[in-house]
Amino acid sequence: MALIVEGKLVEDRWIAxxxxxPLPGGDPxxxxxARWRTERDELVGRGGPLGIRLHSDESPAQIADDLKxxxxxxxxxxxxxxxxxxxxxxLLRERYGFGGEVRAVGDVLLEQLLFMxxxxxxxxEISSEHPVDDWVTATSEIxxxxxxxxxxxxxxxxxxxxxx
Amino acid sequence: xxxxxxASRLRDGRxxxxxxxxxxxxxxxxSRIAQSEPEGEEIMESARRSxxxxxxxxxxxxxxxxxxxxxxxxLNREIIRAAGPTIRTxxxxxxxx
Amino acid sequence: xYRYDEFDRRLVDxxxxxxxxxxxxxxxxxLSEDQFKPLRLLNGLYLQLHAYMLRIAIPYGCLxxxxxxxxxxxxxxxxxxxxxxxxxxxLQFHWIKLEETPDILAELAEVExxxxxxxxNSFRNTTTDQYAGAAADELEDPRSYCEIIRQWSTLHPExxxxxxxxxxxxxxxPHDRAAVKVHDxxxxxxxxxxxxxxxxxxxxxxxxxxPFVGKVIRDFLPKQxxxxxxxxxxxxxxxxxxxxxxxxxxxxxxxxxxxxxxxAKLVEEEWEQIKDGxxxxxxxxxxxxxxxxxPPSYEELDAQVPEFEAKIAENxxxxxxxxxxxxxxxxxxxxxxxxxxxxxxxxxxxMSSEQMDAVADLADLYSFGEIRxxxxxxxxxxxxxxxxxxxxxxxxxxLGLATPNIxxxxxxxxxxxLDYCGLxxxxxxxxxxxxxxxxxxLDRLHEIGEVEIKISGCINACGHHHVGHIGILGxxxxxxxFYQLTLGGAAxxxxxxxxxxGPGFSGDEIVDAVETVxxxxxxxxxxxxxFIETFRRVGMAPFxxxxxxx
Ligand code: SF4
Numbered sequence: 057m058a059l060i061v062e063g064k065l066v067e068d069r070w071i072a073x074x075x076x077x078p079l080p081g082g083d084p085x086x087x088x089x090a091r092w093r094t095e096r097d098e099l100v101g102r103g104g105p106l107g108i109r110l111h112s113d114e115s116p117a118q119i120a121d122d123l124k125x126x127x128x129x130x131x132x133x134x135x136x137x138x139x140x141x142x143x144x145x146x147l148l149r150e151r152y153g154f155g156g157e158v159r160a161v162g163d164v165l166l167e168q169l170l171f172m173x174x175x176x177x178x179x180x181e182i183s184s185e186h187p188v189d190d191w192v193t194a195t196s197e198i199x200x201x202x203x204x205x206x207x208x209x210x211x212x213x214x215x216x217x218x219x220x
Numbered sequence: 221x222x223x224x225x226x227a228s229r230l231r232d233g234r235x236x237x238x239x240x241x242x243x244x245x246x247x248x249x250x251s252r253i254a255q256s257e258p259e260g261e262e263i264m265e266s267a268r269r270s271x272x273x274x275x276x277x278x279x280x281x282x283x284x285x286x287x288x289x290x291x292x293x294x295l296n297r298e299i300i301r302a303a304g305p306t307i308r309t310x311x312x313x314x315x316x317x
Numbered sequence: 318x319y320r321y322d323e324f325d326r327r328l329v330d331x332x333x334x335x336x337x338x339x340x341x342x343x344x345x346x347x348l349s350e351d352q353f354k355p356l357r358l359l360n361g362l363y364l365q366l367h368a369y370m371l372r373i374a375i376p377y378g379c380l381x382x383x384x385x386x387x388x389x390x391x392x393x394x395x396x397x398x399x400x401x402x403x404x405x406x407x408l409q410f411h412w413i414k415l416e417e418t419p420d421i422l423a424e425l426a427e428v429e430x431x432x433x434x435x436x437x438n439s440f441r442n443t444t445t446d447q448y449a450g451a452a453a454d455e456l457e458d459p460r461s462y463c464e465i466i467r468q469w470s471t472l473h474p475e476x477x478x479x480x481x482x483x484x485x486x487x488x489x490x491p492h493d494r495a496a497v498k499v500h501d502x503x504x505x506x507x508x509x510x511x512x513x514x515x516x517x518x519x520x521x522x523x524x525x526x527x528p529f530v531g532k533v534i535r536d537f538l539p540k541q542x543x544x545x546x547x548x549x550x551x552x553x554x555x556x557x558x559x560x561x562x563x564x565x566x567x568x569x570x571x572x573x574x575x576x577x578x579x580x581a582k583l584v585e586e587e588w589e590q591i592k593d594g595x596x597x598x599x600x601x602x603x604x605x606x607x608x609x610x611x612p613p614s615y616e617e618l619d620a621q622v623p624e625f626e627a628k629i630a631e632n633x634x635x636x637x638x639x640x641x642x643x644x645x646x647x648x649x650x651x652x653x654x655x656x657x658x659x660x661x662x663x664x665x666x667x668m669s670s671e672q673m674d675a676v677a678d679l680a681d682l683y684s685f686g687e688i689r690x691x692x693x694x695x696x697x698x699x700x701x702x703x704x705x706x707x708x709x710x711x712x713x714x715x716l717g718l719a720t721p722n723i724x725x726x727x728x729x730x731x732x733x734x735l736d737y738c739g740l741x742x743x744x745x746x747x748x749x750x751x752x753x754x755x756x757x758x759l760d761r762l763h764e765i766g767e768v769e770i771k772i773s774g775c776i777n778a779c780g781h782h783h784v785g786h787i788g789i790l791g792x793x794x795x796x797x798x799f800y801q802l803t804l805g806g807a808a809x810x811x812x813x814x815x816x817x818x819g820p821g822f823s824g825d826e827i828v829d830a831v832e833t834v835x836x837x838x839x840x841x842x843x844x845x846x847x848f849i850e851t852f853r854r855v856g857m858a859p860f861x862x863x864x865x866x867x
């Protein structure tokens with residue numbers, strides 16, 4: 057598994073913490089929504105960087121008011137066909153103004169990276185032998201878009217207007 | 221009941237049958253007929269290997285009736301796959317023989 | 318017609334190259350079928366009983382002569398010389414080779430066509446009235462809105478992996494020819510008291526395993542909010558639609574399980590948040606798109622065309638054709654001509670490459686180079702001078718495209734069924750052919766009058782059988798084809814779902830059963846009453862008695 061963040065291959069500094077695992081000191085950890093709910097005070101009090109992982113049936117609306125505590129939200133794709141997290145990512149960015157890392161985890165296909173990126177994901181766990189090359193290919197194959205999203209890419213409508 | 225293996229050829233999607241030499245052929249008459257369950261498993265095994273070599277897609281066993289030279293699938297669906305559309309007898313395998 | 322600009326073109330060209338690489342990786346063995354299947358489906362490529370099938374999008378059923386000629390060429394060069402028009406106003410080829418699809422898509426791109434989103438769990442081709450731009454009763458040309466929706470729904474980053482496929486239809490006339498009530502979203506244009514046009518929004522209609530008529534969730538949507546409202550509906554559906562069960566994944570199930578009112582509330586809440594955002598449609602944008610659909614350069618003509626009237630008087634065959642196949646036009650001196658793809662004994666919706674070429678030429682001659690595809694699987698020349706109708710008819714006849722049966726018994730909607738389709742449980746085309754042969758007598762056809770027969774080869778209902786006045790569903794019973802008969806369905810503004818009459822019929826019996834139903838109708842109808850009206854008045858009983866005598 058390779059991790060691409062902002063288009064670069066990086067070492068994953070985050071620990072995916074099981075629900076039963078003891079809390080480590082100040083290391084960056086990613087916890088489940090369930091653990092966040094039951095151990096909220098300990099997790100906040102711990103002081104180290106905190107991330108949360110949401111299943112595809114857990115909307116970020118449920119943590120909208122807590123987002124200030126998180127540096128990372130991992131959204132799960134249990135199967136590539138399950139497209140709920142595309143909406144979740146847009147909500148995180150465009151509605152709740154989340155500025156941290158939004159990471160795609162699970163069944164993440166190369167062909168989907170561009171869609172994900174457009175929806176606000178900026179980190180991707182992919183299985184690939186040439187992750188950077190694959191990232192570049194996947195995000196450059198299609199270069200024009202009709203839909204305005206929060207990613208700031210210029211839409212076709214805007215390009216038309218600019219062209220006059 | 222005797223059986224044959226049917227599949228879709230990767231390059232063009234045509235319905236094809238596995239023959240005695242492990243090749244894919246267009247006419248069901250030329251296919252290898254398995255007379256027993258173990259033999260059916262054997263030809264399916266060979267078909268799966270071919271699928272792994274990405275030569276064909278979705279192989280499966282079909283029941284057939286053998287009558288001298290003629291081989292005829294039992295199910296309507298496979299009869300149509302073997303022969304061609306019933307409303308266009310100028311098309312498909314039925315048009316060639 | 319809409320024409321691509323450099324941006325539309327770039328998107329389609331990039332898409333072709335992307336698919337070319339994917340096909341190469343598949344043929345080289347780098348991609349397995351499991352990995353490749355979703356990619357090919359995103360480009361409309363299916364694997365069916367005999368070969369690959371390529372479905373080509375015809376946006377809201379609008380074709381230019383140039384495009385139709387290209388389709389003719391593709392049929393000849395890469396297929397077996399014919400194609401099949403579908404109930405989504407698309408065209409599919411049944412004998413395609415995988416290794417040739419990149420070239421086919423590249424050829425299509427030359428004429429601004431593609432197979433993008435003609436399958437898969439995302440937006441499908443938005444459909445509308447086949448008479449758009451020509452019908453006398455339309456409030457506005459629906460094609461502008463379809464085009465706006467087409468752009469918004471093409472490769473939508475958020476909604477390309479919905480729980481299930483998604484179909485939108487638009488109508489702008491009081492009489493609905495686009496079946497909007499049996500779509501995931503149906504949009505019907507209305508005028509409010511202030512004299513502004515907007516849309517009534519219906520959701521959750523659909524056919525298939527569990528058919529529903531759509532429910533109104535908003536009485537009036539101002540036009541500038543069209544896209545934000547659609548986005549709100551889709552966002553609710555994308556998050557809450559069921560993903561655990563393929564058969565319950567369509568939006569109709571979500572609407573039914575949530576309740577229409579609550580669903581509407583969820584949509585309105587979402588919409589509140591985004592309605593004033595980037596998706597608002599400025600008036601200039603609506604006008605810019607509408608300018609593509611400006612009326613053709615009509616001649617100023619008299620509504621009365623004496624030479625046309627004279628031909629009608631002297632030629633009864635022409636008269637019959639005009640009566641069924643010609644529809645009134647909003648422009649004086651013009652008419653809408655329907656070309657029947659339902660010849661006696663032929664496959665509904667099939668057309669040969671020769672016919673396509675010929676119709677392209679006729680469209681250039683008589684209809685400003687434009688052709689329409691109807692969801693009832695016929696073609697339309699939308700802008701024909703009444704004075705030209707006779708020559709048009711004379712040329713259509715030898716092509717087999719002048720069968721005077723639009724709207725009549727033999728104008729059957731029919732899916733490909735088991736002759737082609739991998740999902741089918743029974744054949745559908747032979748039944749359609751046999752019905753058309755049984756009712757080949759024109760006097761009898763006209764005597765029976767308007768009736769819609771719709772046939773599907775399995776529960777997926779691509780042949781719309783639930784909303785046929787007479788619906789036929791082909792099933793499999795212990796290896797034998799048998800057919801379930803439904804009566805009383807309708808797809809128009811009075812949409813209703815047909816009800817099963819009783820035990821099914823064998824392949825040998827089903828056409829007799831249809832005949833019995835029609836004979837019963839003729840014997841009990843009131844003066845001037847259409848089949849569906851009689852059915853609604855008398856109900857199932859008399860038909861049952863005829864079909865299952867004690
Ligand atoms: S209704 Fe069934 S048989 Fe007919 S085209 Fe659709 S899936 Fe195939």
